[in-house]
Amino acid sequence: MEYLSVEKRLxxxxxxxxxxxxxxxxxxxxxxxxYKPCVKACPAGLFTLDDxxxxxFNYEGCFECGTxxxxxxxxxxxxxxxxxxxxxxxxxG
Amino acid sequence: MSAxxxxxxxxxxxxxxxxxxxxxxxxxxxxxVVLERGEDIGTKNMFGGRIYSHVFxxxxxxxxxxxxxxxxVRRERFTILCKEGSISLQYIxxxxxxxxxxxxxxxxKFLKWMAVVAESEGALVLPGVKVDKILLEDGYASGVLAxxxxxxxxxxxxxxxxxxxxxxxxxxxxRPRPESLGVGVKEVFKLGRDAISRRFxxxxxxxxxxxxxxxxxxxxxxxxxxxxxxxxxxxxAVMKIGNVYKSENxxxxxxxxxxxxxxxxxxxxxxxxxxxxxxxxxxxWGSILERPYGDGLLVVGDAAGTLVNTGFTVRxxxxxxxxxxxxxxxxxxxxxxxxxxxxxxxxxxxxxxSSVIGRSLRRFRKxxxxxxLDRLHTTYIDLICxxxxxxxxxxxxxxxxxxxxxxxxxxxxxxxxxxxxxxxLWRSL
Numbered sequence: 001m002e003y004l005s006v007e008k009r010l011x012x013x014x015x016x017x018x019x020x021x022x023x024x025x026x027x028x029x030x031x032x033x034x035y036k037p038c039v040k041a042c043p044a045g046l047f048t049l050d051d052x053x054x055x056x057f058n059y060e061g062c063f064e065c066g067t068x069x070x071x072x073x074x075x076x077x078x079x080x081x082x083x084x085x086x087x088x089x090x091x092x093g
Numbered sequence: 094m095s096a097x098x099x100x101x102x103x104x105x106x107x108x109x110x111x112x113x114x115x116x117x118x119x120x121x122x123x124x125x126v127v128l129e130r131g132e133d134i135g136t137k138n139m140f141g142g143r144i145y146s147h148v149f150x151x152x153x154x155x156x157x158x159x160x161x162x163x164x165x166v167r168r169e170r171f172t173i174l175c176k177e178g179s180i181s182l183q184y185i186x187x188x189x190x191x192x193x194x195x196x197x198x199x200x201x202k203f204l205k206w207m208a209v210v211a212e213s214e215g216a217l218v219l220p221g222v223k224v225d226k227i228l229l230e231d232g233y234a235s236g237v238l239a240x241x242x243x244x245x246x247x248x249x250x251x252x253x254x255x256x257x258x259x260x261x262x263x264x265x266x267x268r269p270r271p272e273s274l275g276v277g278v279k280e281v282f283k284l285g286r287d288a289i290s291r292r293f294x295x296x297x298x299x300x301x302x303x304x305x306x307x308x309x310x311x312x313x314x315x316x317x318x319x320x321x322x323x324x325x326x327x328x329x330a331v332m333k334i335g336n337v338y339k340s341e342n343x344x345x346x347x348x349x350x351x352x353x354x355x356x357x358x359x360x361x362x363x364x365x366x367x368x369x370x371x372x373x374x375x376x377x378w379g380s381i382l383e384r385p386y387g388d389g390l391l392v393v394g395d396a397a398g399t400l401v402n403t404g405f406t407v408r409x410x411x412x413x414x415x416x417x418x419x420x421x422x423x424x425x426x427x428x429x430x431x432x433x434x435x436x437x438x439x440x441x442x443x444x445x446x447s448s449v450i451g452r453s454l455r456r457f458r459k460x461x462x463x464x465x466l467d468r469l470h471t472t473y474i475d476l477i478c479x480x481x482x483x484x485x486x487x488x489x490x491x492x493x494x495x496x497x498x499x500x501x502x503x504x505x506x507x508x509x510x511x512x513x514x515x516x517x518l519w520r521s522l
Contacts, residue, residue, distance in 0.1 A: 009366070066373050
């Protein structure tokens with residue numbers, strides 16, 4: 001089987017996206033965070049760094065696993081579940 | 094749902110623990126509602142793929158004829174992934190596996206069946222309802238806030254799963270540590286029933302459960318798994334979240350890396366990937382909550398820390414169900430005594446500790462730590478791979494086993510260290 005980018009793998013999953021993000025990142029707390037483990041810890045690759053090293057986060061495509069909340073050393077992540085009926089909807093969990 | 098409804102018990106979460114809690118409580122005659130945030134039952138749940146049967150044999154009469162079992166596990170495999178090749182050890186039980194029976198399943202389907210069974214006993218199961226807050230009255234759990242609605246009850250059973258937002262808010266648990274949790278990823282491939290039976294050398298309805306260790310997932314300190322479903326194969330890996338700080342790898346590449354190994358490639362060859370998913374795992378790096386109870390409140394399943402990793406087997410669903418059975422018993426006793434104080438409900442913790450869950454947790458408490466030893470994932474993998482490739486790579490002369498071991502060991506690990514590690518491993522298992 002060929003290489004599958006995380007985007008391609010996410011395209012296989014059903015997401016019922018709510019207009020309000022369920023995860024909010026206080027990126028002002030990320031400036032002093034050297035390691036930014038969230039970037040490497042997210043199984044959906046939703047935390048990214050731009051050319052200037054600033055953190056960006058996209059809540060669409062979130063598995064709601066909670067790993068980013070656990071791994072964040074700055075407690076910069078305000079983590080809630082999406083409203084009832086929204087978010088990831090697995091068929092083969 | 095009207096603006097305010099009163100139940101005997103509200104169960105927060107419709108996973109294995111929550112749905113079995115609903116079932117046990119309804120069976121005892123309680124008016125119980127199970128609230129599940131997913132748009133449908135089973136849409137938020139994810140696990141590797143195996144369930145141990147004993148709890149269903151005990152508590153769900155007739156379940157073998159109704160439950161959506163994918164395949165009965167009739168082959169246990171342990172595979173070491175070498176840099177290129179692989180080494181597999183396969184166990185085929187020679188007789189009826191009896192109470193140790195297990196089967197593969199998709200939680201997405203299996204939980205829908207568990208919901209139907211709970212409903213048939215009189216429980217109300219409501220998907221699409223997320224609990225935002227547990228309401229307290231004079232310190233006693235009195236209801237929940239869900240969306241705009243307020244529901245009240247005499248007892249709240251928290252079955253929210255491994256991501257313990259409510260349990261932490263209730264003050265029953267501190268902030269989870271990256272060292273005490275795992276993250277698991279899984280890919281599911283459609284292969285077809287006959288292709289799976291042929292490829293894995295099994296009959297119709299028979300399944301394989303496989304544990305993987307080695308390349309290339311050893312750089313994550315991860316262990317892998319393969320489970321055969323009826324028409325699908327589930328493949329994935331679990332790593333300690335704390336390992337993210339140590340390694341240069343992205344968790345999002347873990348499944349990709351695993352799939353790139355020739356052994357895994359050969360398993361999914363010709364198949365179509367149908368889903369990728371991720372979930373946190375309790376892997377036994379934590380333990381049962383010190384206080385899985387409060388005034389009018391009990392915590393069950395993953396939220397209470399009931400998953401046990403014995404090194405060979407991972408007991409998730411069955412122990413979650415067992416914890417809910419104990420919780421239902423305690424609620425019945427508490428209701429009978431007219432006392433729902435935490436002092437009374439604290440017996441739930443004693444029941445857990447003296448149950449099979451507590452006994453296993455104590456017996457296997459050192460396993461997760463030993464399994465995450467770096468040497469186990471690298472040095473010993475290289476050693477055993479080199480030894481076997483030395484023995485079986487035959488030219489004009491065949492090296493002896495001792496020569497192969499000495500060659501494999503040289504510069505990597507001393508005999509003394511090996512004996513020490515073996516001793517540690519032996520004591521933990």
